Amino acid sequence: MTTTTLAPPPPPPPPPAPAPAPALAPATATAPRPAPRLAPTPPPTPDHDLERRRAARALLARPLLTARDDDFRLVRRHVAELAGWFADQAGWRLTVDAGTARLLKKPAALDDATRPARAPKTKVPFTRRRYVLLCLALAVLERSDSQITLGRLAEGVLTGATDPALAQAGITFGMARREERADLVAVVRLLLSWDVLTRVQGDEDAFVADGGNDVLYDLDRRVSGGLLATSRGASTVTATSFTERLAVLAAEPLPETEDLRLRSLRHAMTRRLLDDPVVYYAELTEAERAYLVSQRVGITRRIAEFTGLVPELRAEGIAMADPDDTLTDVHLPEPGTDGHVTLLIATMIATDGIAPTVRDLTRFVQTQAKVHASHWRKTATAPGAAADLAEQAVTTLEALKLVVRIPDDHGQTRIHPRSALMRFAVAEPTIKKA
Template sequence: MTDATDLQAERRRAARALLASPLMTSGNDDFRLVRKHAGELAAWFTQETGWRLVVDTETARLYKTPARLDDATRPARAPRTKVPFTRRRYVVLCLALATLERADAQITLGRLADGVLTAAGDPALAAAGIEFRMDRREERSDLVAAVRLLLEWGVLHRVAGDEEAYLSEASNDVLYDVRRRVLATLLAATRGPSTVEAVNPDHRLAALTAEVAPDTDELRLRALRHRLTRRLLDDPVVYYAELPEDERAYLVSQRHAITRRITEITGLVAELRTEGIAMADPDDELTDVRMPEQGTDGHATLLVAAHLATVHGPCTEPQLVDLVRQLAVQHRSYWRKTAAEPAAAAELLAQALDRLTALDLITRNGESVTAKPALARYALAAPTIRKARSRS
C-alpha cells in the first residue's frame, strides 16, 4: 500500500511539474520523475486533453493546445523583471529563433544580434512599423529579454560573459551553447507554419492549432472532454454562461467525473458553484498570478477586489483611482512610501485590474470595470457583534 501511495504521489508531482513547465530539460528537479512516469502521464494527457507528451534523455515536452486563442492575459515575461513582453520583444524573440535555427553549435550575442538585424530588414516588418538598429540601450534590452527567456527555457546555455555588460556596451559579448534538441521542441502546432496560407495573424493562429473535426458521436464527445479539461487545467474559472451550448451541457452532466480525474492526477480541488467551476490548488503552486499576494500591490488588489465585489453594477477607472488614493492614505503605515505619490494610484490600479482580469474575476470595457460572479468570494461581510454572556 505504501509503495502504491508513493507512486501516486510521484506521478502527481510529475504531472504538476509538467503543467507548470510544459517544456522541461534535464536540469529540472522533477525531470527524473517525469521520465519515470512518462508512459502513464502520456496516456492520461492523451486520453483526457488530447495533448501529446514526448520525453527523451534531455527534454520533456507537453505539447499543449490552448482551449482559447483570444486570451491575452498570459504574456511572456522578462525573467528578471517580470515585465510583459511588448510587440517588439515578441518580434525579436521570433527573429532570434529563426537565427538560431541556422546557427552553429555555439553563438555569441553579437552574432545573434546581427542575425536579428538582417532578418528585421524584411520589407513586411518595415511596413508594419517595426525597425531595429541595436545602437540604443532600449533596443539591446529587447534582445537581452528574449535571450534570457531562451536561457530560462533551456534553448541556450551561457558559456561566458554576461548580458548586463552587453546592455552597457554592444562590444561586450556573450557566448552561448545552442541546445538544438530543446530548440526543436518549441513549436506546439498541429501543422507546419509554412503550410498556412492565411495572412491575418488570428487566422494563421487558428490554422496552426486547428484539429481534425470529429465525424462520429464518440469522437465529438471526446473532443468536448478534451476542450473542457484543457480549460479547467488552464483557466482560473470556467463559467457556464461563457461556454457554447454543447460544452455547457456536457460539463454540467460530466463535471463530477471530469474534475475527479483531474484531482487524481494533479491534486487540484474542484470548487463547484452555480456559475461555474474552478480547480483550486491547495498548495498555491500551479498559478502564475496569486490572489491574495503579499506586499503593497497584492494588498491593493485585494482591497479593490473587495470593493468591486460589494458594488452593484460597473465602476469607472477614475472612481477606482480615487478609491486607491484613499486606501493609500488609510494604509500608509503598511504600504511602500511611494504609494502616496500623486501618480502612484493609477499605476497601482492598473496592476490590480490586470491581475483581476488574468484571474477572470472582472470584465473591462473601456474605462468600465464590472465584477464577475467568482469575485463574490472576496466580498467582506459586515462584522457580527455578539453580546457577552453574563456569568451566573
Template sequence: MIRDEERAQRRTALRALLVKPLLTAENDADRFVLVRRHLAELRDWLSRETGWRLLADAETARLFKTAPTLSDATHPARGRAKEPFGRRRYVLLCLALAVLERADAQTTLGRLAEEVLNAAAEPGLDFAFTLESRAERADLVAVVRTLLDWGALRRVAGDEDAYLSATGDVLYDVRRPVLATLLTPARGPSTIDATGFEDRLTELTAEPVADTDDLRNQAMRRRLTRRLLEDPVVYYDDLDEAERAYLVSQRQAITRRIEEATGLLPEIRAEGIAMVDPDDELTDVRMPEQRTDGHVTLLVAEHLAVHGEAGTEELRAFVRGAAATHASFWRKGVTEPGAEEELLSIALDKLVALRLVEVRPDHVRGLPAIVRYTLEEPTVREAGKVRR
C-alpha cells in the same frame, strides 16, 4: 505504500509539466527524472483526458499544450523581473529563434544581435529595430534570458549585463534538441495557406473535426478538461450550449479525474467551476500577494465583491484613499498625484487574468467568482460574555 508513493510521484510530475511544459535534464533535473520514470502513465492520461502530446528523450520532456482560446492575452510571457513581454519582445523572440535555427553550435550575443537586425530589415517585415537605445538592447537581453531559462541556450562565458553596458559579450552553446521542441502548433507553419494573422493562427491550431457522436463527445471532454486545467475559472456563460450541457452532466466525473491526477480541488458553483490549487503553485498570477501591488489588488477585489461594479473614476478615488491610509506600509510615491493610475492598472490586470472582473471603457464589473473576496462585518462581543 509503494503504490501510494508512485501515485504521488506521478502527480508531482504532471504538476511540473503543467507549470513548465518544457523540462530539460540540465535545468530541471529532479522533475525531469520523475517525468521520465512515469512517462507511459503520464502520456496515457494526457492523451486520453486532454489530447495533448507528451514527448521525451534523454535531454528534454515536452508537453505540447494548446491554448483553450486564441483571444486571451492576459497571461503573457514574462522576463526575470516579471515584466510582461510586449509586441517588440515577441517579435524579437521569433527572429532570434529563426536565427538560431541556422546558427553554428556556438554563438555570441553580439553576433545574435547582428543577425536579428539583419532579419528585422527583411522586406515586408514592418518592424523598426535598431539596438541603438538601451531599451532595445534590454529587450533583446530579456529574450535571450528567456531562451536560457527554457534551455535553448547554455551560457559558456560572459554576462548579459556587460553587453547592456557595452563592456563585453557573451558566448552561448546553441542546444538544437531543445530548439526543435519549441513550436507547438497542430500543423507545420509552412503548410498554412492563409495570409491574415487571425486566419493563420486559426489554421495553425485547428484540430480534426470529429465525425461520430463518440468522437465529438471525446473532443468536447478534452476541450473542457484543458480549460479547467488552464483557466482560473470556467463560467458556463462562456461555453456554447453543447459544451455547457456536457459539462453540467459530466462535471463530477471530469473534476474527479483532474483532482486525482493533479491534486487540484474543484470549486463548483451555479455560475461555473474553478479548479483550485491548495499549494498555490499551478498559477502565474497569485491572489492574494504581499507588498503594495498585492494589497491594492486585494482591496479593489473586496470593493468590487461588495458593490458588484464601479466606475473607473470611483476606483481611482478608492485607490487614492487606500494609498493615504496605508502610505506608511506601501512603497514610496503611492500618494503622489497620478500614482493611483498605475496601482489600479496593475490590480485590474491581475483581476482580469484571474477571471474575477471585466473591464469596460468607463467602469469595471465583478464576475461571479469575485464574491469569494467579500468580507463579512466583524462581530464585536461584549466584555465578559462568550457566544455559544
C-alpha cells in the same frame, strides 16, 4: 510405543519412483515445457501515485522540462502513465527523450490575452515589440552554431528586422539605445529560463549598459526544436492575418462520429479545467455546457485524482482549486505593494456595487498610497505610479477571471465583478514589517 488408537490406518506405500536419468543424459521427453509463471504486477503504491502526481503537476506548471529540472527524473519514470492520461483526457501529446520532456499543450481558447510571456527578472508582460524580437531571435538560433554571442544574435535580429512586412507594420529595431538593448536582453533571459540558451561567459546587464560588452551562450537545439506546439508546420500556412494564421496552426480534425464528438468535448473541457482559474458555464457553447453539466463529476474526479486539484462546483461554473498554490502563475493574495493594491481594488469592486473605470481606480490608489505610505514601496507615490498599479491590479483580477471589462453606453470601459469575485471573501490584509 506411542499410542495411535485414534489415528486412521496408514495408506498403502506408493509405488517406487522411476530411477533418475543420468545427470548428463540428453532430455528425451517430447512434451513442451510449461511456461514459467510470471509474478503478478503489483498494484501502485502510495509513493508511486504521489510521484506520478508530482510529475503531472510539474508538466502542467512548466510544459517544457529539461534534465536540469528536479522533476524531470519523475516524468521519465512515469512517462507511460502521464502520456496516456494527457492524451486520453486532454488530447495533449507528451514527448520525452534523454534530455527533454515536452507536453504539447493546446489552449482551449485562442483569444485569451491574460497569459502573456513575462520577463523572468521583472515579471513585466512582453510587449508586441518583444514578441517580434523573440521570433526573430529564434529564427537566428535555428541557423546558428552550437555557440553564439549576444552581439552575433543582435546582428542576426537586425538583419531579420529588415523584412518589408515589419516595416509596413511600423516595427523597426536598432541596438543603439539602452532601451532597445534591454528589450533584446529580456528575450534572451526568457530563452535562458527555458534552457534554450545556457550562459557560458559574460553578463547581460553589461550589454545593456554598453553594447560593446558581449556574452557567450551554448545553444540546445533539442529544446529550441520543441518549442512550437502546432498542428502543422508554420511554413505551410498561407493565411495572412494573425487571427487566421493562429486558427490554422491550432486547428484539429473535425469529429466525424458521435464518439469522436464526445471525445473532442472531453478534451476541450479538461483543457479548460486544467488551465483556467474558473470555467463559467456562460462562456461555453451550448454543446460544451450540456456536456460539462452532465459529466462534471467524472471529469473533475479524474482531474483531482491525477493532479491533486480540488473541484469547487458552483451554480455558475467550476473551479479547480490548488491547495498547494503552485500551479498558478498569478497569485491572490500576493505579497508586496502590488498584491496589497490588488486586494484593496478587489474589495472595492466586490462591495461598492458600482463598476468603476480604470481612472476611478487610479484615484482610489492615489488615496490609498497616502494611507499606506509607511509600508508601500516609495515609488508608489511617484507620478504615474497609481495608474500603473491600478492597471496591473485589474489585469491580475482579469487573469483570475474575477472581473471583466465592459464598455458602457458612453464609450468608457468599466470594470465589472464576476460571480467568483462575489464569492471571494477578502479579509482585511495583515501588514507585516520585514
